[in-house]
Amino acid sequence: MATIKDISERAGVSMATVSRVLNKDETLAVSDGVRNHIFEIAHELGYVPVKLRHLKVEDGITIGVADWHILRRESTNQKLADLTKMARRCCFYPVRFVRLFCGQDAKVDGVIALGCFTEEETAFLLRQSCALIFVGSDRKDYVFDRIIIDHESGVRDMLKAMTEEQGVGSVGYLGGIYEDASVRIGEKRMRFFESLLKEKGLFRPEQFLVGECSAQAGYDLIRRAAEEKCLPEGLLIGNDEMAEGALQAMAQLGIVPGKDMSVTVYKDIETRFFETSSCDIVRMYTDFMWENMLRCLLERVEQKRQESITMIFPSRYLRAENNRL
Secondary structure (H helix, E strand, O other): OOHHHHHHHHOOOHHHHHHHHOOOOOOOOOHHHHHHHHHHHHHHHOOOHHHHHHHHHHEEEEEEOOOOOOOOOOOOHHHHHHHHHHHHHHOOOOOEEEEEEEOOOOOOOOEEEEEEOOOOHHHHHHHHOOEEEEEEEEOOOOEEEEEEEEHHHHHHHHHHHHHHHHOOOOOEEEEEEEEEEOEEEEEHHHHHHHHHHHHHHOHHHHEEEEEEEOHHHHHHHHHHHHHOOOOOOEEEEHHHHHHHHHHHHHHHHHOOOOOOOEEEEOOOOOOOOOOOOEEEEEEOOOOHHHHHHHHHHHHHHOOOOOOOOEEEEEEEEOOOOOOOO
16 A cells, blocks of 8 residues: 655655645645645555545445536536435445535545546545546546546437438527636537538528527527527427426427427436426436446445546437436
């Protein structure tokens, strides 16, 4: 097992400095670069903090969820309740999940990082816990445990089903982009779908309905498209919030999803629970993925493994008759 002395020799700083940094002593006068370097070496060497060495998992652990790259701060991460239930199936001790916010330190035993993170953000996550797993990251290395999601497969299957099986002649998109400081949510999925439609010769700018990420925007965009008579025969809705408003507008207009229009909802992290059984869905994160991710992270928390693991999971297109949300 790696020691503070090992880290000290690699980092070129005193053992006292290493100890104080690993114990998150903010009064220590060292640069952020030195702090980050110490945490990186500790992770590379598989250093286990004293707290974790004496951790009694039967007393319960806390997992931090870093979701600020895929979920707005004011939104509710409905998935945390599901993760708690899944944890009961994976282990025999209590597991609590809390949201992490960038720059705000938290007392956690492990970290789930959802989305793509900068090196500075990764250093912040490492300071919270060395038991760290990335989900849907664009990292190219094998330093950390990673879950890779094939975001494109489910969308491609959906478009193929719409055009080849359902005979849909025009396909549009309803979505939004949320931007705050260094965070930009929603653009990647929109640009990919746009390129896919262009590849198939199906892109129509007037059927690409884009606004802010809110239920009200989803409602207004559908009503406006109906008034301008540019609603497509098939529609991919980019997130839960816009889907809620869009489906309300469709109901008022007498449009029945699955009958009058083929509607698919893009599901990544659930922020809302509402009735979508009449819609097809493209699910980014399956329960099978979440369960394997939890087992992988808990192995780190329980110190059962030091080697990094990378797992790849496809996104899934589910028809309405198989839609169980």
